[in-house]
Amino acid sequence: MGQLIVRRLIFMIFMLIGLMAIVFAISNIAPGDPARLAAGPDATNEMVERLRVERGLDKPIVTRFAVYLSNLAAGDLGTSLHTRRAVVDDLARYFPATLELVLFSIAFAVLLGVPLGMAGAAFQNKIPDHSIRFLAVSGVALPMFWLGLMLQWYLSLELDLFPLGGRLGIMTPRPETVTGMLTVDSLLSGNFGTFQEAVWHLVLPSLALSLPALASIIRVNRAEMLETLNKDYILNARAQGIGPLRIVTAYALKNAILPTLAMIGLRFGWMLGGTVLVEGVFDYPGVGLYATKAAVSSDFDPIIAVTLVLGASFMLVNLLIDLTYALLDPRVRSQI
């Protein structure tokens, strides 16, 4: 097991270097003049050139990649051309926000998806099942962006149940930063009111972000539940007089957990991508918005750093899921 983790982590480093190389190449090959953009619209050509040399943008791409990697090894993720801030500081600010949003969305997807999937199986081909399947299909088909706008319009503007966007009310005092996740930090500082407010702000964006994942989890659970409930050992268990609650939780649900986990691993990556859209609609200051801003202004250092962090977190989550798999399923464990 320990060996497996080490092997996977080493493999991960190479994957990340490869990933960075690809993104570095793409963002450099794309036309654009980052120095001119950063110098401002009226900057003289000398000012542009000076900035280009200062930031090493005049060097060949391979040299720049090598310099970037050596800086990275020293823990330096570079600085943004536009805000002149260290990228590390920016990520420390934005990544926890996105992570919080994604974790909330996953929680939504699992907490709603598993019971709905079970319900679908229980009422197979009846009205509840049809409605749940309708929800599942829409979840995959509806664009997140549009869904976000609709949620905003109906639940926020019309019914005034939720705020339009942001992470907290503007004038709400921020809890002391420990993890950067407002829900956690507010609880750590014992401020329950701020916690409620942070959760309140998370509901609509995570709902929009979670729908595709919710849909897949419903489908997986429904299918798995249907299959398991028809197994002989369930019939046996019923014959032995074991109560329905125990049958579902101890036998059927356990079997549905593994595919659900696999789905979470897969959807985690999709959600990180989806944050670009959802964060835009809800003005949720996270990595997605940061990356978009960097991409449209050809700001290399942040682009590469975001790729690195998102790539690494996707790989880590999948490693964790594989390990959980091994913990839950003895068959998988024996193969390691």
Next chain:
Amino acid sequence: MKITRRIATTVIASAALLAGGFMMLPTQDATAAEQVDGKLYMVIAGRQPVSHLDPALKYDLAVRMMQQQLYDALVKYEGNPSEIKPWLAESWSTSDDGLTWTFNLAKNAKFHDGSPVTAEAVVYSFKRTMEINEGPAWMLEGFVEADGIKAVDAHTVSFTLNKPYAAFLSFLPWWYVVNPAVVEANIKDGDFGQGFLQENAAGSGPYKLQRFEQGTAYVLERNDDYWKGFPYENDRMGGVIYRLVRESAAQRAALLKGEADLVTGLSPEERQAVNSNKDISTTSLPALTSFGLKMNTTQGVTADLNIRKALAYAYDYESFIKIMNGEAKLQTSPFTDAVQGMVPIADMPRRDIAKAKEYLAKSAHPDGGFEVEYVYVEGFEIERQMGLAMIDAYKDINVTVKMVPLTWPNMVARGAKPETSPDLMAIFATPVSTDPDAIAIQYHPSSAGKYYGSHFLNDPDLNALIEKARAETVWDKRAPIYAEIQQKIVDLQPEIFGMMRNRGVALRNWVKGYQDSPIRMGGEIDFYSVHLDPN
């Protein structure tokens, strides 16, 4: 499977309870403005983040908007038409040769920390910007050296220019004065305090920085002790929050819901839509901004003046107005209406197919039959519609149009070199000064490579006129030269001169004192006179 139904029902019920639990959480307080200790904070919802606050670095609408509140400059642009008003400088004089400018500072001006704004501070701030050599540094480059700026006494500053420069004063509103003591105390590794000034302010302006939360909101607190006072009496005005709301649908929702008091960046249609609400009104003002389709005068088909003239005469100018829903006016000169010395040009091209064909006949393509590339900002609907209008219009002279949407960075990159600059490129340009030189210089080779210089025009006669006009300091002598320059630019047709579009904001009716000024970019608000009056 009956046995699982009971369980499923239980689970659904608990899910419903969970959802119900969420509903128990407090609902939003629906008061309009944010309030702190009874003071009102006006909320402006805009789209552009404030990338930094340093007056010596790159400016854009959001950066400039913040700096205008936190800092003061010697003079300030205000009103419609935009006028240069005395600010830190109460008065100024120019020597007869136009080389020495002397500014007398207001003696009561003080920084946010209470220390006086002295001549030394002014000199320090100018030198700092020149030393860093970014942002506004280009405005005075070649005209004033750091050594030429001197503190004559505690309240007098003199600038000695290398050569007369008529537009000198018109650039000074963008040179903000920093508090040297605060900056010096925060210098790290000889960075001129750049690290500190990114997200902190050291100014004397009407507002103080309360919170800078990148990507979310920027909170400014009213400086109740502002040395110049405020043009209104309202003690409840506590501050202004510039909040980022990036989608226009969300912006409108925020305004309707009262989460925002003033919204910038809405299109004319969107402004009309919110205007139907009785609590909301909108503004509309032609800006200093010009819009034109820049043509590459050095390469490709458009290198031929006859082709440029043909394209200009074949264009359907009415389409500009239609596309803008009537919220625009055609340019009658390369200079927009708000520019000093603008004169309408009698033979400004308008759609005239006969004339277009006449010019075409004189070119290497007498019957047309070629393609022009039209580059515009990807996703910018009005520019796309202009392309469609162009396709239609150019059918009449047998010219086809290839529409190429690009992201702004890619457009800037393509326009930076004559070899890559496209035949036609859609460009909005807002000059930073109302002085005619700010527009004229866009047609001088020194603008080559900048986004508005993608025509690469280089006409010796025109260049000489532009240089002569900027060196002349007496307006009565400058005005006729600019009339000549405008005619000359139209004759050379480096672009299809377009329109002046109206821009505006949507605001709740309790926002008082809002003033737009053509010099400001669309979405750039001056908070100085704005206040909230709930009664």
